[in-house]
Amino acid sequence: MSVRVRIAPSPTGNLHIGTARTALFNWLFARHHGGQFLLRIEDTDIERSKPEYVENILSGLQWLGLQWDEGPFFQTQRLHLYQAGIQKLLAKGLAYRSYETPEELEQLREAQRAQGLPPRYDNRHRHLTPEEEAKFIAEGRQPVIRFKIDDDREIRWQDMVRGEVVWQGKDLGGDMVIARASGQPLYNFVVVMDDIDMGITHVIRGEDHIGNTPKQILLYEALGAPVPKFGHTPLILNQQGAKLSKRDGATSVDEYRMMGYLPEAFNNYMLLLGWSPPDTRELYTLEEAIPVFDFDRINKAGARFDLDKLNWINSQYLHQKETKELLPLVLPFWQAAGYSIDQEGDREWLMAILDLIKPSMTVLKDAVGLASYFFTDLPDYKEAAKEILQQPQTKTVLQKAKEILETTPRLAAEQAKATIDGLGKELGLKKGAVMKPLRCALTGDVHGPDLLISLALLHQKHKALPRLHYALHL
RNA sequence: GCCCCCAUCGUCUAGAGGCCUAGGACACAUCCCUUUCACGGAUGCGACACGGGUUCGAAUCCCGUUGGGGGUACCA
Numbered sequence: 001m002s003v004r005v006r007i008a009p010s011p012t013g014n015l016h017i018g019t020a021r022t023a024l025f026n027w028l029f030a031r032h033h034g035g036q037f038l039l040r041i042e043d044t045d046i047e048r049s050k051p052e053y054v055e056n057i058l059s060g061l062q063w064l065g066l067q068w069d070e071g072p073f074f075q076t077q078r079l080h081l082y083q084a085g086i087q088k089l090l091a092k093g094l095a096y097r098s099y100e101t102p103e104e105l106e107q108l109r110e111a112q113r114a115q116g117l118p119p120r121y122d123n124r125h126r127h128l129t130p131e132e133e134a135k136f137i138a139e140g141r142q143p144v145i146r147f148k149i150d151d152d153r154e155i156r157w158q159d160m161v162r163g164e165v166v167w168q169g170k171d172l173g174g175d176m177v178i179a180r181a182s183g184q185p186l187y188n189f190v191v192v193m194d195d196i197d198m199g200i201t202h203v204i205r206g207e208d209h210i211g212n213t214p215k216q217i218l219l220y221e222a223l224g225a226p227v228p229k230f231g232h233t234p235l236i237l238n239q240q241g242a243k244l245s246k247r248d249g250a251t252s253v254d255e256y257r258m259m260g261y262l263p264e265a266f267n268n269y270m271l272l273l274g275w276s277p278p279d280t281r282e283l284y285t286l287e288e289a290i291p292v293f294d295f296d297r298i299n300k301a302g303a304r305f306d307l308d309k310l311n312w313i314n315s316q317y318l319h320q321k322e323t324k325e326l327l328p329l330v331l332p333f334w335q336a337a338g339y340s341i342d343q344e345g346d347r348e349w350l351m352a353i354l355d356l357i358k359p360s361m362t363v364l365k366d367a368v369g370l371a372s373y374f375f376t377d378l379p380d381y382k383e384a385a386k387e388i389l390q391q392p393q394t395k396t397v398l399q400k401a402k403e404i405l406e407t408t409p410r411l412a413a414e415q416a417k418a419t420i421d422g423l424g425k426e427l428g429l430k431k432g433a434v435m436k437p438l439r440c441a442l443t444g445d446v447h448g449p450d451l452l453i454s455l456a457l458l459h460q461k462h463k464a465l466p467r468l469h470y471a472l473h474l
Numbered sequence: 475g476c477c478c479c480c481a482u483c484g485u486c487u488a489g490a491g492g493c494c495u496a497g498g499a500c501a502c503a504u505c506c507c508u509u510u511c512a513c514g515g516a517u518g519c520g521a522c523a524c525g526g527g528u529u530c531g532a533a534u535c536c537c538g539u540u541g542g543g544g545g546u547a548c549c550a
């Protein structure tokens with residue numbers, strides 16, 4: 001039987017890192033086994049689901065390159081299927097109508113809490129007489145549908161990551177609601193209906209779903225369907241070791257995209273969170289991971305999200321990237337920063353800048369700060385740079401450099417080196433004594449990318465002389 | 475509270491009873507390269523939560539303790 005897996009996000013927020021990682025594992029598992037990866041949008045919670053989140057999830061998965069083979073399916077368009085399932089369970093006597101009010105349930109839980117007991121439904125409406133039921137209906141009560149869960153049942157399954165997991169029926173909280181009073185079917189039920197209907201063979205999801213699994217296994221049995229394999233992956237945790245939440249800074253894929261992380265780096269990092277490669281190699285593209293990915297190497301403990309490691313991986317991919325491929329990725333960030341750029345005319349010049357700053361970049365957005373002095377008329381002079389520019393020797397160097405540039409309209413990087421070396425010799429100064437003032441005058445900072453290349457590039461755009469002039473009169 | 479899961483350097487992890495003096499990566503420190511900052515290279519720092527077993531031998535198996543996490547809805 002061919003492998004069929006799915007990712008089933010609910011559109012109640014932007015594509016979350018945890019969802020993305022689950023998607024990645026499912027995608028890799030499907031590709032590894034030559035199976036299918038489906039996308040299903042779980043939008044049964046109509047109050048919290050929003051179309052913009054659907055859009056965000058779809059575009060996020062696409063950005064990551066986790067293309068789905070079927071879908072997206074929307075649960076709100078499949079309500080007839082769930083209705084039929086509910087009728088079937090009702091007819092078989094495996095589910096029933098339950099009439100308690102939210103207040104009554106709250107009272108029950110309150111009483112249980114007071115006695116130190118676990119909160120659970122006491123199955124009080126499981127065996128209502130027709131008279132009792134008629135009375136509730138006459139009161140105008142709208143029933144929920146509950147699925148019967150026997151306390152003495154024992155549920156066990158072989159989890160793909162955790163091995164055998166055993167659950168007692170009595171710990172499942174009593175007969176479970178599968179449809180609201182409004183008729184809206186609920187998560188645990190629709191998941192099972194859909195997974196059966198879509199022929200899902202392996203349910204790979206986060207560990208936070210582990211408690212849902214025994215309930216769902218019971219539903220598979222009740223519906224007379226084969227139970228798929230389950231694999232519960234460890235959770236991604238925050239710096240404190242708790243489940244990632246909105247309060248933990250950037251938790252959506254979108255935010256990382258906007259900060260300038262590359263999808264290949266992001267995938268690579270998520271892959272390493274909970275899965276370990278068979279050897280010491282850590283850099284894997286999606287395609288490279290397909291043949292080596294398997295569940296034997298999935299870890300059981302949760303993993304903290306570590307920005308340092310993500311940054312390192314991202315910088316590796318960035319540095320490896322051909323400059324001509326990097327340029328279109330960087331351009332939007334430069335443009336957003338307000339730099340005026342002639343994409344066509346300046347192409348060579350821009351590529352040279354990018355070549356220069358590429359080794360210093362960790363995220364795409366870094367290109368904004370690193371290249372800023374190329375795009376402004378005058379750089380933003382830092383305090384430390386101003387101090388250097390005040391030193392007496394500085395004037396001599398800058399004056400000399402100015403004279404040379406005035407007679408040299410165009411300067412290649414190699415020429416710049418010879419010129420500056422000559423300048424130092426002529427003045428009897430060490431390299432540092434020449435470079436430092438020059439750097440400060442040209443870039444406004446005491447350190448940065450290669451100065452001679454910067455000089456050549458600035459001079460090409462007639463930005464070097466005005467800066468020397470400005471610095472001389474500071 | 476109750477149920478479930480988990481436990482190796484600060485972080486991600488390797489480790490299937492002797493290959494472990496516990497390996498790798500990030501981070502950090504030092505040095506080299508270098509006009510500077512990065513990049514790159516080298517070196518260093520640094521962990522088997524604790525207590526009992528089992529065994530000739532335990533990071534690895536068992537039990538307990540502690541710690542952490544998840545769940546406990548007419549959310550997903």
